[in-house]
Amino acid sequence: MALHRVTSVDLHLDLDPSGSRRAALSTALRDAVRSGRLEPGVALPSYRALSADLGLARNTVAETYAELVAEGWLTARRGSATRVAHRAQPAPVAGASREADPRPAFDLRPGRPDPTSFPRSVWLASARRAINAAPSDAFGPGDPRGRIELRTALSDYLARARGVRADPQRIVVCSGFSQALTMLSDTAPEGPVALESFGLPFHRSIVERSRTTVALGVDDEGCVADELDSTAASAAILTPSHQFPTGVVLNPARRTAAVQWARDTGGTVIEDDYDGEFRYDRKPIGAMQGLDPERVMYVGSVSKSLSPAVRIGWMVVPERLLDAVIAVKGIREATVSTADQLTLAEMIVSGRYDRHVRTMRMRYRARRDLLQRSLTQYRPEVVITGIDAGLQAVLALPPGREAEVSARAARIGLAMEGLSTFRHPAAEDAVYDGLVVGFSAPTEHAYPETIRALVSVLS
The missing domain is CATH 1.10.10.10 (Winged helix-like DNA-binding domain superfamily/Winged helix DNA-binding domain)
Structure with missing residues (x-):
């Protein structure tokens, strides 16, 4: 243009x-x-x-x-x-x-939705309607919690789609999980923060700017919540709906155990609803926050459902922490763009956001199915672990193969991550080799060729 x-x-x-x-x-x-x-x-x-x-x-x-x-x-x-x-x-x-940094020939990095899937015409139409209908005071200094239109829309949506109990007054809009984590690290009571033994390294680095961290084991039933009792942690960050990156779900007994730990110790469970909307084999499991809204702080964003370029996230904050979170956000962070907040609110209220999520759920399910079929046909010894959900899958490899396959992928310009990249340095879990394959990252037309490249390096 x-x-x-x-x-x-x-x-x-x-x-x-x-x-x-x-x-x-x-x-x-x-x-x-x-x-x-x-x-x-x-x-x-x-x-x-x-x-x-x-x-x-x-x-x-x-x-x-x-x-x-x-x-x-x-x-x-x-x-x-x-x-x-x-x-x-x-x-x-x-x-x-x-x-700019050169783009890889084939991109299977996790946590990256297809950039061509952003609903441009829907976003523009919602922006036009929302801004035309907005009161004049929307364009002045705002509530540090965010626009009431978005908080009200989120309250209804999260209750309906994720089983979250969320009063609009206790929702705080932020720019994403990283900003939420920064604020929460500064407002939680003194003490270490417990993290799952596999997770995003930059999330750990945010916490470790002001806190020490301890690692909780992860197995086929999710985080080993009983390990919380042997720590001095004041907060625990969990991904119960779809653990990143292993792809497992936290089972009901462990959810209950984590909540009980928070009640007994006065701690807080921070629920990162990573990929919570993208379950393909059944209806998505409800959020953990519904078990105890005063002990579980729910955090979500549109970085996977819409785009990481739309910097909007939200926290559903327990009453006892609300004033501290608002104070930190008001002092250190500007509010998220009012125009974007109004646009997202209109998308949710009009049903356009739900329709977009359903469309992307079908598209990403088809991609995961193609990945599974290709492995079954050409590399049956490589197994996908975890549930049928999310935007990435872990491919379990024989011992000693992760570094070898990663090097082979780098030689042909295939970008993906080894499972070891996401392991907490203090983790005591049994080490196994694997690849974290982000099947949402390629554009639609590039995806089949990218899967063929993956199959070739797994030989």
């Missing part, structure tokens, strides 16, 4: 006070073009506007423009603005590169 150039600019120039004013203006304009501050095609202010801004005679500006036109720095046509010439390119800066 062609981009339209700015037709007029407010131009800041620092003029050398020594020497002539015209020479100073000429030097300042050359420097601005040479450095790239004034890009090719940009229109300069009129003689009158620039002379008024800089306190110069109009003739001085006109003569300087004419000089730079003659030298090829600027272009001018009768009846049109004076512009930066396209031939005047900024010199490259030594050691600098404008190139």
